[in-house]
Structure formats: structure tokens, C-alpha cells
Amino acid sequence: MDDVDSSQLITNDHLVQSEDPDHPANLIPELCKRFYQWGWVTGTGGGTSIRRDNHVFIAPSGVQKELMKSENIFVLEYPTPKYPPSARKYLRKPLALKPSDCTPLFLAAFDHGATCCIHTHSQWAVLVTLLVEKLHGKDAMFEISNIEQIKGIPKGREKGMLGFHDTLRIPIIENTPFEEDLTEYLEKAMAKYPDTYAVLVRRHGIYAWGDTVAKAKTQCESLDYLFQLAVEMHKLGISWT
Amino acid sequence: MDDVDSSQLITNDHLVQSEDPDHPANLIPELCKRFYQWGWVTGTGGGTSIRRDNHVFIAPSGVQKELMKSENIFVLEYPTPKYPPSARKYLRKPLALKPSDCTPLFLAAFDHGATCCIHTHSQWAVLVTLLVEKLHGKDAMFEISNIEQIKGIPKGREKGMLGFHDTLRIPIIENTPFEEDLTEYLEKAMAKYPDTYAVLVRRHGIYAWGDTVAKAKTQCESLDYLFQLAVEMHKLGISWT
Amino acid sequence: MDDVDSSQLITNDHLVQSEDPDHPANLIPELCKRFYQWGWVTGTGGGTSIRRDNHVFIAPSGVQKELMKSENIFVLEYPTPKYPPSARKYLRKPLALKPSDCTPLFLAAFDHGATCCIHTHSQWAVLVTLLVEKLHGKDAMFEISNIEQIKGIPKGREKGMLGFHDTLRIPIIENTPFEEDLTEYLEKAMAKYPDTYAVLVRRHGIYAWGDTVAKAKTQCESLDYLFQLAVEMHKLGISWT
Amino acid sequence: MDDVDSSQLITNDHLVQSEDPDHPANLIPELCKRFYQWGWVTGTGGGTSIRRDNHVFIAPSGVQKELMKSENIFVLEYPTPKYPPSARKYLRKPLALKPSDCTPLFLAAFDHGATCCIHTHSQWAVLVTLLVEKLHGKDAMFEISNIEQIKGIPKGREKGMLGFHDTLRIPIIENTPFEEDLTEYLEKAMAKYPDTYAVLVRRHGIYAWGDTVAKAKTQCESLDYLFQLAVEMHKLGISWT
Numbered sequence: 008m009d010d011v012d013s014s015q016l017i018t019n020d021h022l023v024q025s026e027d028p029d030h031p032a033n034l035i036p037e038l039c040k041r042f043y044q045w046g047w048v049t050g051t052g053g054g055t056s057i058r059r060d061n062h063v064f065i066a067p068s069g070v071q072k073e074l075m076k077s078e079n080i081f082v083l084e085y086p087t088p089k090y091p092p093s094a095r096k097y098l099r100k101p102l103a104l105k106p107s108d109c110t111p112l113f114l115a116a117f118d119h120g121a122t123c124c125i126h127t128h129s130q131w132a133v134l135v136t137l138l139v140e141k142l143h144g145k146d147a148m149f150e151i152s153n154i155e156q157i158k159g160i161p162k163g164r165e166k167g168m169l170g171f172h173d174t175l176r177i178p179i180i181e182n183t184p185f186e187e188d189l190t191e192y193l194e195k196a197m198a199k200y201p202d203t204y205a206v207l208v209r210r211h212g213i214y215a216w217g218d219t220v221a222k223a224k225t226q227c228e229s230l231d232y233l234f235q236l237a238v239e240m241h242k243l244g245i246s247w248t
Numbered sequence: 249m250d251d252v253d254s255s256q257l258i259t260n261d262h263l264v265q266s267e268d269p270d271h272p273a274n275l276i277p278e279l280c281k282r283f284y285q286w287g288w289v290t291g292t293g294g295g296t297s298i299r300r301d302n303h304v305f306i307a308p309s310g311v312q313k314e315l316m317k318s319e320n321i322f323v324l325e326y327p328t329p330k331y332p333p334s335a336r337k338y339l340r341k342p343l344a345l346k347p348s349d350c351t352p353l354f355l356a357a358f359d360h361g362a363t364c365c366i367h368t369h370s371q372w373a374v375l376v377t378l379l380v381e382k383l384h385g386k387d388a389m390f391e392i393s394n395i396e397q398i399k400g401i402p403k404g405r406e407k408g409m410l411g412f413h414d415t416l417r418i419p420i421i422e423n424t425p426f427e428e429d430l431t432e433y434l435e436k437a438m439a440k441y442p443d444t445y446a447v448l449v450r451r452h453g454i455y456a457w458g459d460t461v462a463k464a465k466t467q468c469e470s471l472d473y474l475f476q477l478a479v480e481m482h483k484l485g486i487s488w489t
Numbered sequence: 490m491d492d493v494d495s496s497q498l499i500t501n502d503h504l505v506q507s508e509d510p511d512h513p514a515n516l517i518p519e520l521c522k523r524f525y526q527w528g529w530v531t532g533t534g535g536g537t538s539i540r541r542d543n544h545v546f547i548a549p550s551g552v553q554k555e556l557m558k559s560e561n562i563f564v565l566e567y568p569t570p571k572y573p574p575s576a577r578k579y580l581r582k583p584l585a586l587k588p589s590d591c592t593p594l595f596l597a598a599f600d601h602g603a604t605c606c607i608h609t610h611s612q613w614a615v616l617v618t619l620l621v622e623k624l625h626g627k628d629a630m631f632e633i634s635n636i637e638q639i640k641g642i643p644k645g646r647e648k649g650m651l652g653f654h655d656t657l658r659i660p661i662i663e664n665t666p667f668e669e670d671l672t673e674y675l676e677k678a679m680a681k682y683p684d685t686y687a688v689l690v691r692r693h694g695i696y697a698w699g700d701t702v703a704k705a706k707t708q709c710e711s712l713d714y715l716f717q718l719a720v721e722m723h724k725l726g727i728s729w730t
Numbered sequence: 731m732d733d734v735d736s737s738q739l740i741t742n743d744h745l746v747q748s749e750d751p752d753h754p755a756n757l758i759p760e761l762c763k764r765f766y767q768w769g770w771v772t773g774t775g776g777g778t779s780i781r782r783d784n785h786v787f788i789a790p791s792g793v794q795k796e797l798m799k800s801e802n803i804f805v806l807e808y809p810t811p812k813y814p815p816s817a818r819k820y821l822r823k824p825l826a827l828k829p830s831d832c833t834p835l836f837l838a839a840f841d842h843g844a845t846c847c848i849h850t851h852s853q854w855a856v857l858v859t860l861l862v863e864k865l866h867g868k869d870a871m872f873e874i875s876n877i878e879q880i881k882g883i884p885k886g887r888e889k890g891m892l893g894f895h896d897t898l899r900i901p902i903i904e905n906t907p908f909e910e911d912l913t914e915y916l917e918k919a920m921a922k923y924p925d926t927y928a929v930l931v932r933r934h935g936i937y938a939w940g941d942t943v944a945k946a947k948t949q950c951e952s953l954d955y956l957f958q959l960a961v962e963m964h965k966l967g968i969s970w971t
Contacts, residue, residue, distance in 0.1 A: 050882040050952035071944060128879055130959050137968045155423060155452035156369055159291040171425045171451075182878060184894045210894075211878035221312060229291035236371050242483065242965065245378045396664060396693035397610055400532040412666045412692075462553060470532035477612050483724065486619045637905060637934035638851055641773040653907045653933075703794060711773035718853050724965065727860045 019099040022062065023077045031057035031064035032077040034220055038125070039066060043073035045231070047127035053212065056113035057123045057220055061085050065113060067104040081106050089114050089190060108186040112193055112214055119197050120164060121216035123223035128212040131234035136179050136209040138241055149177045149207060151233055151247040159229030163202025164218070174248060175233065176200070179207040205230055260340040263303065264318045272298035272305035273318040275461055279366070280307060284314035286472070288368035294453065297354035298364045298461055302326050306354060308345040322347050330355050330431060349427040353434055353455055360438050361405060362457035364464035369453040372475035377420050377450040379482055390418045390448060392474055392488040400470030404443025405459070415489060416474065417441070420448040446471055501581040504544065505559045513539035513546035514559040516702055520607070521548060525555035527713070529609035535694065538595035539605045539702055543567050547595060549586040563588055571596050571672060590668035594675055594696055601679050602646060603698035605705035610694040613716035618661050618691040620723055631659045631689060633715055633729040641711030645684025646700070656730060657715065658682070661689040687712055742822040745785065746800045754780035754787035755800040757943055761848070762789060766796035768954070770850035776935065779836035780846045780943055784808050788836060790827040804829050812837050812913060831909035835916055835937055842920050843887060844939035846946035851935040854957035859902050859932040861964055872900045872930060874956055874970040882952030886925025887941070897971060898956065899923070902930040928953055 023032035035055050042048045042055070051072065056065040063083040066075060082099035089095075089111040100106070107113075109126050116124035139147050151157065152174040160169050169175055178200050180192040193214060196206045204226055205215035215230055217223030237247050264273035276296050283289045283296070292313065297306040304324040307316060323340035330336075330352040341347070348354075350367050357365035380388050392398065393415040401410050410416055419441050421433040434455060437447045445467055446456035456471055458464030478488050505514035517537050524530045524537070533554065538547040545565040548557060564581035571577075571593040582588070589595075591608050598606035621629050633639065634656040642651050651657055660682050662674040675696060678688045686708055687697035697712055699705030719729050746755035758778050765771045765778070774795065779788040786806040789798060805822035812818075812834040823829070830836075832849050839847035862870050874880065875897040883892050892898055901923050903915040916937060919929045927949055928938035938953055940946030960970050 046955070049955045050879065050948040050950075052879055052882060052952070052955075071948060128955070130955065130962065133877070133959060134962055134966065137963065138966060141966075141968060153423075153451050154374070155449070156291065156293060159293060171423055182876075182894055208878070210876050225291040225312060227291075229293070232287070232290045232293075232369070232371065236374060238962075238966070239371065239375055239479075240378065243375065243379060243382075243479070245382060394664075394692050395615070396690070397532065397534060400534060412664055466532040466553060468532075470534070473528070473531045473534075473610070473612065477615060480612065480616055480720075481619065484616065484620060484623075484720070486623060635905075635933050636856070637931070638773065638775060641775060653905055707773040707794060709773075711775070714769070714772045714775075714851070714853065718856060721853065721857055721961075722860065725857065725861060725864075725961070727864060 019082065020078070022082045022099050023064070023080045025077075029220075031059050031062075031220075032080045035064060035066050035080055036075045036077060038220075038224060039072040039075050042125070042127060045127075045129070047125075047129050047212075047231070048072040049128060052128040054107050054109045054113075054126045055123070056107075056109070056116075058085055058117045058121070062098065063087070063113070063117060065107050065110060067101065068107045069105055079104060083110075083114075085114075085117060087114065092187075111187055111190040115190055115194050115197065116214065116216040119216070120218070121223070122218055123220040124214060124216040125223055125227045126212065126214050127227065127231070129231050129234065131231055131238055132207055132213040133210060134238050135234045136207050136211075138238065139179060140209065145181070148179060149175075149234075149237070151175050151237055153248075154233065154236065156229050156232050156236070159232075160226055161202075161204055161222075166202065176203070177205050177207050177213075177230070178203060179209055181209050182211040260323065261319070263323045263340050264305070264321045266318075270461075272300050272303075272461075273321045276305060276307050276321055277316045277318060279461075279465060280313040280316050283366070283368060286368075286370070288370050288453075288472075289313040290369060293369040295348050295350045295354075295367045296364070297348075297350070297357075299326055299358045299362070303339065304328070304354070304358060306348050306351060308342065309348045310346055320345060324351075324355075326355075326358060328355065352428055352431040356431055356435050356438065357455065357457040360442075360457070361459070362464070363459055364461040365455060365457040366464050366468045367453065367455050368468065368472070370472050370475065372472055372479055373448055373454040374451060375479050376475040377448050377452075379479065380420060381450065386422070389420060390416075390475075390478070392416050392478055394489075395474060395477065397470050397473050397477070400473075401467055402443075402445055402463075407443065417444070418446050418448050418454075418471070419444060420450055422450050423452040501564065502560070504564045504581050505546070505562045507559075511702075513541050513544075513702075514562045517546060517548050517562055518557040518559060520702075520706060521554040521557050524607070524609060527609075527611070529611050529694075529713070530554040531610060534610040536589050536591045536595075536608045537605070538589075538591070538598075540567055540599045540603070544580065545569070545595070545599060547589050547592060549583065550589045551587055561586060565592075565596075567596075567599060569596065593669055593672040597672055597676050597679065598696065598698040601683075601698070602700070603705070604700055605702040606696060606698040607705050607709045608694065608696050609709065609713070611713050611716065613713055613720055614689055614695040615692060616720050617716045618689050618693075620720065621661060622691065627663070630661060631657075631716075631719070633657050633719055635730075636715060636718065638711050638714050638718070641714075642708055643684075643686055643704075648684065658685070659687050659689050659695075659712070660685060661691055663691050664693040742805065743801070745805045745822050746787070746803045748800075752943075754782050754785075754943075755803045758787060758789050758803055759798040759800060761943075761947060762795040762798050765848070765850060768850075768852070770848075770852050770935075770954075771795040772851060775851040777830050777832045777836075777849045778846070779830075779832070779839075781808055781840045781844070785821065786810070786837070786840060788830050788833060790824065791830045792828055802827060806833075806837075808837075808840060810837065834910055834913040838913055838917050838920065839937065839939040842939070843941070844946070845941055846943040847937060847939040848946050848950045849935065849937050850950065850954070852954050852957065854954055854961055855930055855936040856933060857961050858957045859930050859934075861961065862902060863932065868904070868932075871902060872898075872957075872960070874898050874960055876971075877956060877959065879952050879955050879959070882955075883949055884925075884927055884945075889925065899926070900928050900930050900936075900953070901926060902932055904932050905934040 063085045065081045084096040087096045113124045157175045178196040215227040304326045306322045325337040328337045354365045398416045419437040456468040545567045547563045566578040569578045595606045660678040697709040786808045788804045807819040810819045836847045901919040938950040
């Protein structure tokens, strides 16, 4: 029914048409509108993707995120090869829009078990990557403990949430000139820290994911809260751990 | 009519259905939407509860506060035992939702005479608890005077509002790994400072309450304004008292 | 037609009922909703008043400014005695609401020729009053020059707008325990600086006014922009003049 | 059909009436509403203009930008003389509104190939011009590199976007007492830096433009993001390049 036939590429409109507000093609524009207000997807930056069964829904590249519509959403068959882009099995490719450069990174998160992956350019995330490098060097992770909001982040899949006295650790990878080239480093960080639900990208932002769409969003909010608090704590001379 | 019969637990829908915008089941979602915009209930953090006659309405645990609906609200008979949770007399328990961990803390506020209790994770509140500890030690309260907005906070029940030259004092308790365990310390702080309308929780946020829903909200706003101002004053080298 | 007859006090509803969005009774709630979003009227703080012909419309005391309705508006005959409050000629007094403590201050602005007066508790205004005192002492005014936004403030009535190289000067008065007692000092500042369209109140906020409602609002915005910029400039070690 | 006949000046209403949301007369009010929320056009500051074929649409001077309507838009024939103002060929001049002082600056951007030009008073832009002067002197440009968001800015017309390791350079011109007098300096900066899509104005704000309306907006957002980040980086002692 959803043949990967290039003649049909732009006709599978039924894949993004639904009255259900919880359908991925409706959720992605709704989430992006909210993320725009938080400054997470300024100037077409950032993106969001949701996997449902064997379909992956992705916001397109280079559009104003707060104006995105369901009809702008790309749909991939899942699983699908990450490289080369031409090998990816698109079920729907909106005419005149470009697929997101974040596509292989989102696919990596889904391979890791996620249902939704959010990529933001949040300034708090960027500032935290700069502060960690300045204070502890390039190999250090972001670490914070003894803050209630840490309890909004899981210890790992099916391991429950972090406790107040636990230390939240988020790995930081270096940025690459081409976003797709981050995939390798993101996957390495996931392999090294299999329990993490997010990876910071130095001078760039964050990739955060979750077992459900709601968890991806609320965990990403909790992380951003902690990054902002950490920057303000640093300004006031208060240490993070 | 509202029997505490477990077979009826999820059927007392009439308790949260009302056309009246001032009904607690309508006010709580409305307030939470606003608090989300202020960053007070980021990532499912925080919560709100209203008592009306012998009913207590509580926002559920772990939901996106800006998307909450009347039908998500828990209703308890009041008074009800605080512990153990199983002894609490629920008149309405929405299927698939968890009661808030703040429940015994809200009940403590109602025992203290409140009509509405608001719990936020406001970063300004958290930063103030950190600054007070850094400047004056763990036993110190937050103190500020000679700021007009102080007049938005009462001196105590039926004692009128604080004056411009009065000193506002908010007790600070230490956080505990489990939110429910805060209840004991909240009650002790209430007993020690019977006139206070709020208690700060170090590295966590604030519990604030009021004699009416409007007063709980506006007092909580005034406190948050003062916490933000205090942090900025500190950055500029200006003392709080 | 609008007799000041106490039996009619709450029945002159026609004075606040209009389909015209530019009617003062419609503008005041609209403005207050906006000011709430800017943090200018947090927790029932601040207020707004508009004079039209021989009527003065005033937001009530102690209400949530973002929820205010036309029917909450007080109407005074203008001119009217400032003191004692009982001598003021109310044409409309909403039942169960208290007249604003800012009433004599608004009247002072109207006596000075204003059409609309806005009172905010903006934190930027408060911080600027604290910084001026710290840097230049209690007798100093707030002064800033060579910022484009200064051109949004008039030189004085019918004197055109300030130029880029002009110095904007806003007098600062000390706060008093009772808001009404500020009136004397506000009037003295107006007498001493007849060209000013605003007076800062130390540790409290600002009173700003304008020849039209739009001018009062946009001038108040420009001032708040300058206060915020001034605080940030100070943090970066850049002087204001 | 659109004669520049003074008797018709205010009757060419069809030029600003369209059901198409992407019509310039609909886009400008929509954009200004958004810019108001970002603090870019506080107190009637700033402005926006769009060129379509041989028509130039401009927001008027001195209006509340968030309340602007299509019917408030001025329309010029393009090309048109920049000076004197009386030589400009207005196709539509709304009664009782003043043409924007930014008019010749917008025309300069269109002469340079732009389709949309945005002028903001963003505080981040102003602070960056002050910091550059303080750190590097009056002749220095704003420079930043190794930040992902830089990729939102083009290298120059038909040259693709900047890369992560490229340095973004934005020229800064000195402010002039009269906005129109900036035109000469803006044009000189454009001639000297033909690839730039923006020019900062010291102590004033920014002019930014784009090949399409969407690009002008998203590039302006990316620049503002970078200015804010740069100010915060400076506060944390982290260099921009």
C-alpha cells in the first residue's frame, strides 16, 4: 500500500492526514510551534522526529518551524539505511522541500529504542558545552546533582528516574561541519553511555529522545531547565555538584 | 452521593464537570497553563491543588501541565489521612494517572487553613535558596525589605499585608529524596512560622498558598518577582535588606 | 445624566459599556493583559488610568490585572478633589471592589495634562533606581544618552521628541509606606521637571504618562527598554552617558 | 492603472487588499506582531518592508507595530528616487500616517537585491555594538565563528551558506541623529561588504535583509540568536572566535 515507488513519492498524503491530534503528523507541527517560543528552533534550526510502528515522520529542512504544517512532513519506512541518503526508503517526500540533515541522527535515536527525538539549538545547551570545556576540558561531561528537576530524567531504559542525590551526566560530542557527520559520534556516545537520553553537541545544541513523545518533550524541557540553572549558578559562583 | 467506593473510583465524573470557570476542576488546568509559561512547572514539575468545602482537587503526577484537562483531576474527600497513601479517601481517581507526590504537602497547607496551594520549580526560587545558603548558611531564611512588591504578601492570617518597611521572611527547608518526606519538614516550618504563606525548598522550588485561589496565585507571583529581583540585585552588588 | 448620587453608584454601567475597542473601559483591560505579560503588573501590582473628557477610568485595586473586565472599571468625574478619598466624585464604583491606591497619582498626571497614566512595578525600573543610588547617590536622576530608543521619548509637551545625542533624564522619588502619600512627591517632581513624562519611584517602579493612550503605552515601553538596556550595559561595564 | 496621481493617493486600497496570507500587505502586520513579542520593535521602533515586482510595501512610522493593519501600509513604485522624500512615487499613502524614516534604507536594501528588509532595535544587537567598540574599537566588525547557528547566514548571494568553521562578520556603522542620514553609510557598508546580509548600527539596532521574506526573517532570527549568545559568552569569559 505504501510502495516506495518514486512516482508516488508525493502522493502518499494519507500518511500525514489524520483527525487525531496525537498523530505524529499533527504532533510535530504542534511541538515545533512550542519549541520556537522557547528559542529552541530559531531561524529554521533544530528539528523533531517521531517513529510510529514502521514509519518515521520528520520535519523538513530549512522551514520556519512555527509555521510548519502536516503536509510538510516527510515519511520514511523504518528501518531504513542511514547512508547514503539515496538509499533511504521515503514513503512521502513533499515537493520542493529538502529532507532534514538530522535524518540519520534521528534514525540513530530510533535504533537506540527511542520513539521521538528532539534536536534543539537552545542557547543554554550551547553555553553549558562551552562552560564545561572551559572548566573541565574537552573530555568532560556535563554533570549536575542535588537539584529536584534531575528527577525528570530517567536512569536508563526501565531503570526508573534519577534520584535527587544522583548525578545527571550528559555526554558532549564535538560539532562537525556537516550535521550528518555527527551521526557516527552520536552513536559512539550512545554505545559508551547506553543509559543516556540525550547527547550535547559542543557549540551547537542537543539531541534528546524518549520512550514516548511526551517523555521526549518533558525530558528535553527538564534538561534545558537544568542547563539554564547551571549557567545562572555559575554566574553566582555556585558549583554544579 | 460521593461514596468512597472503589468500584466508583473513576465514575464520579460529575465532580470535575462544570460550566463555571471558577470551579476548581476548570481553574487548575487554567492555572497550570499559565504556570507553564512562567517556567514554574517545566517538564511535569510542580503542581496545584484547590480545596472547596470537603473536596480537594489535585493535578495528577507526571502529566504535561500545559495540556492538563479537567478530566485528569483527582478528587479527595477532606479531611483525609495523609499517610499511608492507601488510606486517603479518593472520590475520583482518573484511570491510568498517578496521584501527585505533592498530595500530603497540599493537605498540610489545607490543614493550615489554605484554600489553594501552588508548588513551583521556579529557577528564581531555587537560586535564592542557593544564594541564602552561600551568604548566610543553612539555617538562614530568605529576607528582603524595602521593596514595594513586599506589600503583595500578608503578615499572617487576618493581620493585613506587609508594609514597605517590613521584612519579608520565607523559611527554607532542605530537600528530601522523596517529595512525600518533605511533609514533616513543611509542617514543622508552618508550626515555627505560623504567619508564613510559603516555604522554600532548597534546590527544589517553593510551596505557596493562600486564603483564596486568587490570593495563592498573586502571592506566588509576588514572591517569584521578589526572588528574581533578589538574584538580579545580588548580581549588581545590592543587598536585600 | 451621570449624577454623583450614591444610590446610583453601581448602576452607571453604561459608562463602561461600549462596542468601540478604543473606549477606555475596553482599552484598560486590554493594556493590563499586555502589561501582565511584560511582568509590569505581577501579583495585582501596578495599574492604568485613562481620562476622556470629564471622565476618568481607573483599574481597580487588588485584582488580577490579566483577568480584568470592563465591568470592573471605576469612573470618576474629572476634575475631582484628590483628598480625602471620600470627597472624590465617583460616577461608578463596582460593588465589592476597592478603588486603586494610585488614584491621586493618576489624577496628578491628568492635572499635568496627561490623557493616560501607566504605573508599573517593572523590575528593570526598580533595578535602575537602585543602581542610580549606588552609583550617584539619592539625589541623582536616571540619565542616558546616545541610544536610538531615546527618540521614543518627548522633550516635553509640544517640544518634539528627544534627539539621539540628547540626554534623557527621569527624576527618581523615594518610596513612601502608603502609595497615596507619593502624590505630593510626584507633584513636586512634575513641578521641578515640567517636561518629564515619567517619574521613577525608588524600590517600587514607575509612573509614566502620555498625551494619548498610545503615546503613554509606547513611551512606557521605550523607557522600560532603556532601563533594561541600562542594567545590561552596567553588567558589561559600559557607561550610560 | 496605479497612477501616481496625488488625488488617488489614498484610494489605491486594492494594493493592500488580498486574501492571500503571503501578500506583502498581510505579511508585514504578521511579522511585526511577532517582532513585537521578541522586543525588536518596542515602542514603535524598528520596521519592515517587502518588495514585490515594482511595488514596495512599508510599515508606517510611529504606530504600535503589534496593532498594525494591512490598511496602514504605504506602497511605493519601485524603483523610485530615495531623495528628496517628495520625489518618491507613492502609490498609496494612508491618511493621517507618516511614511517611515527607514524608507531610504529599505530602498537601499532593495537596490542591493533584497526582497525584504527588517529593521530592529533588538537589545542584543545594541549590546553587541557596544561590546565590539569596547573590546576592539570603533572600526571593528562583529565577528563570531564555530557556532552551529552561523550556518543560518549566507556567505553572499548564490554562494551558499556559511560553514561551521567560517567566521561570520557583520559591519557596524555609527548612528546618525536622523535615521535617513544612515542611508549613505549603509550603502557604503554594502559596497565595501557586498556579501553581507546585515549591517549593525551602533547604539541603535540592525538592518537585515534577504532574498525572500522567509529568508530575511530567519536570517534576522539567526543573527539575533548569535548576538544574544555572544553577550552571554562574554559574561562567562568565553571568546567569540
